[in-house]
Amino acid sequence: MREQILSIIEKNSRIDLRELAVILGAEEIDIVNELKVLEEEGVICGYHTMIDWEKTSIEKVTALIEVRITPQRGQGYDKIAERIYKYPEVNSVYLISGGYDLMVTLEGKSLKAVSSFVSDKLSTLDGVLSTATHFILKKYKDHGTILTKKYEDTREKITP
Amino acid sequence: MRNPLADKVVEVKPSGIRKFFDIVSEMEDAISLGVGEPDFDTPWHIRDEGIYSLEKGRTFYTSNAGLKELRGEIANYIKRTQNITYDPDHEILVTVGGSEAIDLVFRAMVNPGDEVLIPQPSFVSYEPCAILADAVPVIIKLKEEDEFRLTAQELREAITDKTKILVLPFPNNPTGAIMERKDLEEIAEVIREKDIFVLTDEIYAELTYKDKHVSIASLPGMQERTILINGFSKAYAMTGWRLGYACAPRVIMEQMVKIHQFAIMCAPTTSQYAAVEAIKNGDDDVASMRESYNQRRRFLMNAFREMGLKCFEPYGAFYVFPCIREFGMSSEEFAERLLNEEKVAVVPGTAFGDCGEGFLRISYAYSLENLKIALDKINCFITRLRNEKRV
Numbered sequence: 001m002r003e004q005i006l007s008i009i010e011k012n013s014r015i016d017l018r019e020l021a022v023i024l025g026a027e028e029i030d031i032v033n034e035l036k037v038l039e040e041e042g043v044i045c046g047y048h049t050m051i052d053w054e055k056t057s058i059e060k061v062t063a064l065i066e067v068r069i070t071p072q073r074g075q076g077y078d079k080i081a082e083r084i085y086k087y088p089e090v091n092s093v094y095l096i097s098g099g100y101d102l103m104v105t106l107e108g109k110s111l112k113a114v115s116s117f118v119s120d121k122l123s124t125l126d127g128v129l130s131t132a133t134h135f136i137l138k139k140y141k142d143h144g145t146i147l148t149k150k151y152e153d154t155r156e157k158i159t160p
Numbered sequence: 161m162r163n164p165l166a167d168k169v170v171e172v173k174p175s176g177i178r179k180f181f182d183i184v185s186e187m188e189d190a191i192s193l194g195v196g197e198p199d200f201d202t203p204w205h206i207r208d209e210g211i212y213s214l215e216k217g218r219t220f221y222t223s224n225a226g227l228k229e230l231r232g233e234i235a236n237y238i239k240r241t242q243n244i245t246y247d248p249d250h251e252i253l254v255t256v257g258g259s260e261a262i263d264l265v266f267r268a269m270v271n272p273g274d275e276v277l278i279p280q281p282s283f284v285s286y287e288p289c290a291i292l293a294d295a296v297p298v299i300i301k302l303k304e305e306d307e308f309r310l311t312a313q314e315l316r317e318a319i320t321d322k323t324k325i326l327v328l329p330f331p332n333n334p335t336g337a338i339m340e341r342k343d344l345e346e347i348a349e350v351i352r353e354k355d356i357f358v359l360t361d362e363i364y365a366e367l368t369y370k371d372k373h374v375s376i377a378s379l380p381g382m383q384e385r386t387i388l389i390n391g392f393s394k395a396y397a398m399t400g401w402r403l404g405y406a407c408a409p410r411v412i413m414e415q416m417v418k419i420h421q422f423a424i425m426c427a428p429t430t431s432q433y434a435a436v437e438a439i440k441n442g443d444d445d446v447a448s449m450r451e452s453y454n455q456r457r458r459f460l461m462n463a464f465r466e467m468g469l470k471c472f473e474p475y476g477a478f479y480v481f482p483c484i485r486e487f488g489m490s491s492e493e494f495a496e497r498l499l500n501e502e503k504v505a506v507v508p509g510t511a512f513g514d515c516g517e518g519f520l521r522i523s524y525a526y527s528l529e530n531l532k533i534a535l536d537k538i539n540c541f542i543t544r545l546r547n548e549k550r551v
Contacts, residue, residue, distance in 0.1 A: 004451070008455075019459070022462045023455035023456070023459050023528070024455065025458050155195050155197060155199070156181070156195070157184045157185055157192040157195065157505060158177055158180055158184050158185075158192065158194035158195065158505060159177070159181075159195050160175065160177050160196050160283065160284045160285075160333075
């Protein structure tokens with residue numbers, strides 16, 4: 001049941017708990033308890049809202065930044081990752097395999113705000129060897145949701 | 161001018177669904193729960209294989225029976241799901257949807273006057289296809305108290321000297337009924353004893369919400385007298401690709417292939433390439449769609465319980481078949497009023513046979529959001545009907 005709960009609320013965290021119980025054929029109290037456990041265990045880390053900021057009048061710029069760093073003795077990449085993720089404008093920090101070490105996603109009010117963060121804060125950190133900044137021009141799909149098109153039911157209305 | 165038409169065809173009743181379809185399609189903002197096909201798009205990796213086959217220029221006929229690779233994969237699939245062995249070279253035919261296979265079976269097997277047993281409520285094609293093949297359709301009326309299963313007694317009572325084929329349409333459209341192993345064993349005993357054949361239409365085989373589907377062909381002594389029909393439409397959400405298949409003993413299959421060869425030539429090539437991908441790598445897609453259907457099924461059953469609307473719990477396909485007898489009107493009347501007053505379209509049970517009177521087919525091949533809106537409206541409607549009755 002755990003896996004089913006997670007896969008449903010991953011797509012719709014606002015689902016009514018009574019309804020969740022109905023569609024999983026479970027008791028509501030069991031769902032409530034399971035969610036509590038999942039939260040306590042840190043399996044569920046938060047309930048966020050997916051927003052397509054493009055469709056609002058609010059300006060936002062998102063950048064993906066590749067960061068190459070020198071790992072530090074005894075602490076590997078963790079210490080420097082921590083120094084980066086503590087900035088509130090940083091959305092996510094991943095350690096990755098391949099040509100560079102950290103993938104940082106950043107949200108800023110403007111191109112200028114993002115580039116000054118990169119040049120002033122990020123690239124001046126001890127241990128950061130180089131950065132490469134990619135600005136996102138258009139989001140087609142995010143968190144498994146296609147943003148460019150709305151679902152349309154094109155089936156015939158009545159079929160045998 | 162001479163009569164341009166064949167009497168036999170003219171006498172076939174037009175589909176009961178057609179009439180309703182015409183009313184609904186006039187209505188712009190109707191919410192429909194009347195669709196007999198999945199709401200999911202065909203999974204992208206399957207569509208991609210179809211596109212890729214076109215890019216590679218695979219635009220020619222395949223062999224009459226279908227791509228060898230596809231027939232091989234169908235044989236593997238039936239082996240792994242039902243533990244039945246079919247020879248892909250002589251016992252499997254790829255058809256234009258399961259519907260073509262139904263037509264072929266009657267045309268290949270029936271002599272004029274032979275009786276074909278058709279349990280109803282069931283899919284709209286069996287009866288007309290049997291008539292067009294000069295068979296005499298004999299209807300077995302399934303009952304709600306049996307959860308719309310076919311019982312051995314009902315079967316035994318319907319069999320005469322002329323009976324040749326039993327149609328076994330489970331998991332069932334429109335009732336959602338299934339036949340489990342013990343039910344099938346009882347039926348199989350009668351079939352062997354009376355020496356008749358079975359057309360088992362298992363197009364919804366992947367969509368069961370209890371135990372896994374059991375094919376009657378897997379029971380002892382049954383493969384030699386069974387024609388198994390399945391396809392890609394429901395399991396992989398591929399209705400528009402028009403691709404099904406039949407598995408049958410060689411002696412029957414040879415004649416089915418002959419008709420198919422002259423009437424159809426071969427099933428669409430693009431669809432066949434896509435189907436190879438579906439049957440090889442589509443299990444996860446099927447599992448996740450099945451889970452979604454099951455959630456919606458539970459949602460509907462709960463909603464009916466809360467409304468106090470009588471409905472037996474179906475464990476197959478994507479339909480529920482609630483009973484509306486308490487309102488004292490015919491299925492058609494109910495469906496028309498529901499459409500006119502609440503703009504919700506459902507299909508009257510009578511579209512699937514006279515014994516569907518008193519029932520409605522409601523499809524849950526819709527998103528939960530959609531079902532919620534529609535169910536609220538149905539609830540308003542029946543509350544109003546109950547109040548009317550009281551006054």
